[in-house]
Amino acid sequence: MEAASQGLEFCLAEEAHFEQVMSISGDVYGGIDYMPVRYRGWIREPDRRVVLAKKEGRVIALVSVNVVDDGHTAVVEGLRVAPAERGKGVAGLIQRHCLELTKAQFPELELRRCTRSRPLGPEVFVKFQLVCKQEILALCFEAAEILPKLEAAVEQMKASGAGWEEPVVLGADDVRRVFLSPGVVRDVLPGETIVQDWAPYKASRSNLETLLKRDLVWMADSKDEPSVLSLCQAPYSIPMGAGWQRLNIDIFGKQLPGARSQFLAQLRGAIGTLPGPVYCLLYMEPSLWQQMHSFCQRALGLSNDRDFGGQYVLETGI
Template sequence: MEGASHGLEFCLAKEADFEQVMSISEDIYGGIDYLPAKYHAWLQEPDRRVILAKKKGQVIALVSANVVDDGCTAVVEGLRVAPMERGKGIAGIIQQYCFDLIRAQFPEVKVRRYTRSGYLGPETLAKFRLICKQEILPLHCELEEIRPKLDAAISQLKACGTEWEDPILLRASDVQRVFLNPNVVGGVLPGKTIVLDWAPYRPLQSNLEILLKKNLIWLADGQEEPRVLSLGATPYRIPMGADCNRLSIDIFGKHFPSARNQFLAQLQRGIGTLQGSLYCLLYLDPCLWQQMYSFCQISFGLHQERDFEGQNVLETEM
């Protein structure tokens, strides 16, 4: 096997491997890495395989694949290689091992799906189908400073009368009906896909059952034919600094007033009683990015260049 020629051994990740996994991840994503908060939960997911590559007993690479879409798709997440081992082809080798394992254990899987940031060159587009693209707007702030600005922004919109409409909080039964509505699937969801943070799912009953277990905040601007929907994840600590929390908000749809209102409502619900600082990542349709950025400049004093080059959902056959 190709891994043997590199002195690699492969195994399923365990709880005891956590510290070694963190040691190869210190420079990942500039301190906003999700893996420290998700690693232990991933190990408990029955349809996910978290694979480690070890050299002389030490972890040097990780990748995971989660089987979704009624068992037909493997979503690849969490790929990382130790700094001293990069540029040696390790990423390709561990992914191939992972794909072989998935094929053996989940023979119905026909497609593998990825979410990637940044520019997609011709070589990438020749290998993968681009399902959808969302832009990313980061908001980094101190919570004690953002709360009064958030309250003021909502109050000002409410005072305008026509600018504010309370987003609707969807119950579990509402979620099933709304997200499986053909008009929503074809007209609101990007590429007919539900993207939670960086994980893409097709709008299927089985996937909604998975998502409904994740303690998400589901908002809409209507229960029958919504123009905008949003998902707010539970905030979690990140390595960026002491008491630094990450909050991810995914917005689907192109109607800016509804998207803005749901962003504010998700932010208000998400921060709750959190203390310290917040790194909020807002994912939204490319046509809304400039309007939302301008709104955040005015309301929150956001002054920064675009930190991310977009979120691309890609897929190809196994």
């Protein structure tokens, strides 16, 4: 009734809606939005529902719900509301509709998770509990210019004898074993959660099978008793400008040498063939942020480009 009173109608997103969705997303995340490359894939995922809100026939909002954790958790992602419609309650209405639709099709849903940035007020924690928090280091650079600095930093750390920990690339079987190890889940993963580019997953076999289908590079400091793990997603185009690529590196663990080494290894592997500008988001344990930032300034000449205010994974019941 409330949606009808505002003249809203809801529908599932389709390929034909792409341009309208892009038109309401132009100011999102300051040019580093993932939606242009995710939308078409999202609407084809069998366990995801992407819902649009229309007003007078035009798309004014979007949200998606991805069902993970063996059908027990709804991850809310990609909320968009047209600038002229913000502050009118549209976000709450479309999320409620999408969750109700998803719950009807996946009756075992018990939890809702979402990921937010910036410091959160006390009103948020009336509804949600905090699963984990990661800090974000945002780095902008030209790939060709940063590669020699990367090589020099790695060589200097190796020569020092104390700063470099050789990362191990994990194959699929290694990933299954390492990420399901009780010690790793308890002591390395933040909130016992794998956070991959803002999407939170519990450490379960079904979730790992989903992630293993993606174009990710998995690393660890050891296959046997790892204290630092990392994931790196293949770079993708963003609306910031011609040639710009976004790169996401998620690091789990609290040990600086392993985190620093894996960051350099992941970055070197990801940008080796890129021709132009890169916007890299590095997610990490909060206690590492200042040291990692200082290292990037000193070794690579890079400073934090913007303050996201952290990455918060939140959870509540459905």
